[in-house]
Amino acid sequence: MSIEKREFYTITKLNEDEKRQLLYKYLNIKPMVCSCNDFMLILKPNGTVELVGEESHEGIDLTEWKGIKKICSGKRHIVGLKLDGSVVAVGNNEFHQCDVSDWKNIVDIFADFNCTIGLKADNNTLIMGQIGNDLAEDKLSDDKLEQKLNGLIEKANLSRINAMLEQQEENNRKTEHNIIELYGNMQSMLSEITEMYDKMKKLTPPKSIPESSKPVPKLTKPISEPPILPVLKKEPIPKPTPNPVPPKQQSNSIKSLKSVCSLIKEREDRIAELREQLESCNKKIIDGNKIDSGITHEEIQNLRMEIDRTKNKIRSLEDEKEKFIIMKNNIMDEIRKAEIAKRKSVYLSAGTYHTLRLFENKRTVVSAGKNDDGQCNVGNWENIVAVSAGHCHSVGLMIDGTVVAVGANEHGQCNVEDWKNIIAISAGHYHTVGLQEDGTVVAVGRNEDGQCNVEDWKNVTEVSAGRYHSVGLKLDGTVYATGRNEDGQCNVDDWTDIVAVSAGHYHTVGLKFDGTVVATGRNEDGQCNVDDWRDISAISAGGWHSIGLKFDGTVVAIGYNADGRCDVDSWNDIVTLSAGNWYTVGMKSDGTIVAVGDNEFGQCDLATYNS
Numbered sequence: 187m188s189i190e191k192r193e194f195y196t197i198t199k200l201n202e203d204e205k206r207q208l209l210y211k212y213l214n215i216k217p218m219v220c221s222c223n224d225f226m227l228i229l230k231p232n233g234t235v236e237l238v239g240e241e242s243h244e245g246i247d248l249t250e251w252k253g254i255k256k257i258c259s260g261k262r263h264i265v266g267l268k269l270d271g272s273v274v275a276v277g278n279n280e281f282h283q284c285d286v287s288d289w290k291n292i293v294d295i296f297a298d299f300n301c302t303i304g305l306k307a308d309n310n311t312l313i314m315g316q317i318g319n320d321l322a323e324d325k326l327s328d329d330k331l332e333q334k335l336n337g338l339i340e341k342a343n344l345s346r347i348n349a350m351l352e353q354q355e356e357n358n359r360k361t362e363h364n365i366i367e368l369y370g371n372m373q374s375m376l377s378e379i380t381e382m383y384d385k386m387k388k389l390t391p392p393k394s395i396p397e398s399s400k401p402v403p404k405l406t407k408p409i410s411e412p413p414i415l416p417v418l419k420k421e422p423i424p425k426p427t428p429n430p431v432p433p434k435q436q437s438n439s440i441k442s443l444k445s446v447c448s449l450i451k452e453r454e455d456r457i458a459e460l461r462e463q464l465e466s467c468n469k470k471i472i473d474g475n476k477i478d479s480g481i482t483h484e485e486i487q488n489l490r491m492e493i494d495r496t497k498n499k500i501r502s503l504e505d506e507k508e509k510f511i512i513m514k515n516n517i518m519d520e521i522r523k524a525e526i527a528k529r530k531s532v533y534l535s536a537g538t539y540h541t542l543r544l545f546e547n548k549r550t551v552v553s554a555g556k557n558d559d560g561q562c563n564v565g566n567w568e569n570i571v572a573v574s575a576g577h578c579h580s581v582g583l584m585i586d587g588t589v590v591a592v593g594a595n596e597h598g599q600c601n602v603e604d605w606k607n608i609i610a611i612s613a614g615h616y617h618t619v620g621l622q623e624d625g626t627v628v629a630v631g632r633n634e635d636g637q638c639n640v641e642d643w644k645n646v647t648e649v650s651a652g653r654y655h656s657v658g659l660k661l662d663g664t665v666y667a668t669g670r671n672e673d674g675q676c677n678v679d680d681w682t683d684i685v686a687v688s689a690g691h692y693h694t695v696g697l698k699f700d701g702t703v704v705a706t707g708r709n710e711d712g713q714c715n716v717d718d719w720r721d722i723s724a725i726s727a728g729g730w731h732s733i734g735l736k737f738d739g740t741v742v743a744i745g746y747n748a749d750g751r752c753d754v755d756s757w758n759d760i761v762t763l764s765a766g767n768w769y770t771v772g773m774k775s776d777g778t779i780v781a782v783g784d785n786e787f788g789q790c791d792l793a794t795y796n797s
Contacts, residue, residue: 222259222277229257235266246276260297260315267295273304283315446514447700453507460500467493514699534773536728536766537561537575537613539787542582543779544573551582555789561593575766576613576651583611589620599631614651614689619658621649627658637669652689652727659687665696675707690727690765697725703734713745728765735763741772751783 220227226238233253237246246264251274256267263277263284271291275284281300289312294305301315467489533544540555540562549569553562559578567590572583579593579600587607591600597616605628610621617631617638625645629638635654643666648659655669655676663683667676673692681704686697693707693714701721705714711730719742724735731745731752739759743752751770757780763772769783769790781790 220257220259220264222262222264227257227259227264229254233269235264248276256295258295258297260301261299263297263300263302265295265297265302267292267304271307273302275302281314281316285314286312446510446517450507450510450514453503453510457500457503457507460496460503464493464496464500467496533573534762534764534771534779535573535575535613536764536769536771536789537580538577538615538729538767539789540575540580541764541766541771541781541789541792542573542575542580543773543792544570549585552792553580554791556787559594563592572611574611574613574618574651576618577615577767579613579618581611581613581618583608587623591618597632601630610649612649612651612656612689614656615653615691617651617656619649619651619656621646621658625661629656635670639668640666648687650687650689650694650727652694653691655689655694657687657689657694659684663699667694673708677706686725688725688727688732688765690732691729691767693727693732695725695727695732697722697734701737703732705732711746715744724763726763726765728770729767731765731770733763733765733770735760735772739775743770749784753782 227248228236228238230236233255235248235251235254235257237248248264251266253269254266254274255269258265259277260283261278263275263279265273265275265284265286267273271293273286273289273292273295275286277284278300279285283297283300283302286302286304289304291307292304292312293307296303299316301313304312306312471486471489471493533546535542537555540553540557542564543552544550545552549571551564551567551570551573553564555562556578557563561575561578561580564573564580564582567582569585570582570590571585574581576593576599579591579595581589581591581600581602583589587609589602589605589608589611591602591613593600595601599613599616599618602618602620605620607623608620608628609623612619614631614637617629617633619627619629619638619640621627625647627640627643627646627649629640629651631638632654633639637651637654637656640649640656640658643658645661646658646666647661650657652669652675655667655671657676657678658666660666663685665678665681665684665687667678669676671677675689675692675694678694678696681696683699684696684704685699688695690707690713693705693709695703695705695714695716697703701723703716703719703722703725705716705727707714708730709715713727713730713732716732716734719734721737722734722742723737726733728745728751731743731747733741733743733752733754735741739761741754741757741760741763743754745752747753749768751765751768754770754772757772759774759776760772760780761775763770766783766789769781769785771779771781771790771792773779779792781792783790785791
């Protein structure tokens with residue numbers, strides 16, 4: 187049958203996918219059974235191939251063939267396509283038609299007289315052997331592919347092809363209409379996002395969080411240099427005010443961040459759902475290319491249309507997600523700066539058997555509990571802005587950036603007299619860690635497990651010392667950890683978006699910007715089971731338990747509770763808290779102290795120190 191000019195011109199309009207479909211259809215591929223000379227091959231459901239008939243053929247050995255999903259044969263050779271996209275071939279190899287061992291990513295195969303053809307996932311066609319009088323090695327040239335296709339098209343129903351093309355043109359017109367409609371929807375979404383972003387920018391942090399006089403820059407790339415914090419200057423002690431209360435650990439910015447994170451999560455979930463839909467459509471199209479699949483060409487074209495629409499929806503959602511991520515980063519940057527400013531003030535700290543409380547108005551400290559090593563001898567401390575209780579020692583940060591310490595010093599954990607420009611402190615079991623205003627960290631005390639190896643830390647905004655390990659929060663929301671790691675307490679490399687950290691005895695807890703909590707380390711008492719915590723604004727890790735302060739002033743606790751250290755369900759109006767070794771303390775908005783757990787040495791007896 188000759189090909190008229192108009193029909194040939196129409197055929198040249200076929201795209202590569204349609205050409206491949208024609209090739210699939212008219213090559214008469216038999217995926218399950220094929221014959222070669224006087225024997226037959228059967229592809230079994232288990233992926234093996236059985237030879238039926240005359241078996242005395244030299245070079246035909248199929249015992250090693252496994253994982254085969256399709257078979258075909260030429261004149262005197264057999265080819266199998268494996269599930270992993272590779273190809274195997276046995277039989278006569280006079281024209282190298284069996285040299286296919288290096289073929290990869292093959293999606294379909296065909297064996298002709300003395301040749302083997304493979305169709306790759308990247309649209310390339312491989313051929314080995316002889317086509318007519320030509321010997322092919324590598325890729326089938328474009329002119330030969332076109333020649334082969336034209337020969338196949340002569341056998342096809344050209345009127346049906348023309349009908350397909352007319353349907354395709356109609357689908358294209360529908361697609362154009364859908365794209366225009368989608369563009370209008372995207373413009374509307376962009377207007378809504380812009381309006382929401384303008385509202386977000388108007389949100390201001392609570393009065394308790396110091397605000398910078400300079401505008402907060404947008405976080406467009408990771409900060410490589412440590413922040414330059416204001417130098418702490420010695421100031422006169424202000425006059426006492428009644429009922430001194432620390433600022434409540436709650437922020438409108440954090441609440442705004444939660445809503446933005448929720449929007450990002452919604453977009454991610456929708457994108458995942460659409461990607462599953464894409465995968466389902468693609469699978470149907472692949473199935474539709476198989477012989478006797480039951481899926482018509484029109485259905486395949488409709489699936490392609492659905493794929494295009496879905497891809498457009500995904501692109502739109504990804505654009506929205508990126509805009510929300512920018513908003514999230516801006517809010518996170520604002521919160522980080524506020525957190526750095528707040529980090530200088532710590533009003534309550536629980537150690538192993540003693541507790542420290544700072545009075546903000548007087549900048550003096552009181553203590554309660556065991557005092558065998560003098561760890562409670564803080565009555566003469568003045569101008570203190572932060573406190574931290576260790577195992578048998580206590581540390582105080584002064585307003586001028588220097589540090590004082592009392593108590594046991596057998597490991598040098600109190601040797602802090604030469605520290606300068608410190609903005610945060612943390613006392614561990616036998617070591618002490620200090621954060622300097624340039625974002626670097628210093629440490630003294632026991633270092634047998636490397637818990638004091640912090641000299642390389644940069645851009646740090648918060649530190650926490652555990653029993654035998656130390657952690658540091660970086661400006662970018664990731665976390666450093668060093669020291670003993672036998673229980674995985676230092677496995678924080680994959681933590682991101684962290685706003686606060688706390689090191690316990692053998693575990694570490696991190697608070698994320700969205701109010702959720704992560705934990706790592708020893709979990710024999712469930713102290714790391716914080717996956718379901720929500721709306722958390724502050725955290726503290728104790729000996730074998732963890733506690734979290736919620737935005738509404740209530741408290742959650744998890745872990746070992748034989749002595750009642752986790753019995754905080756009735757607590758409310760809490761503004762700050764601390765987990766000790768065997769007990770838990772909290773401060774209410776009116777300045778009163780609440781405590782639960784072991785009180786053998788009176789470490790919970792701070793209720794009388796309310797003024």
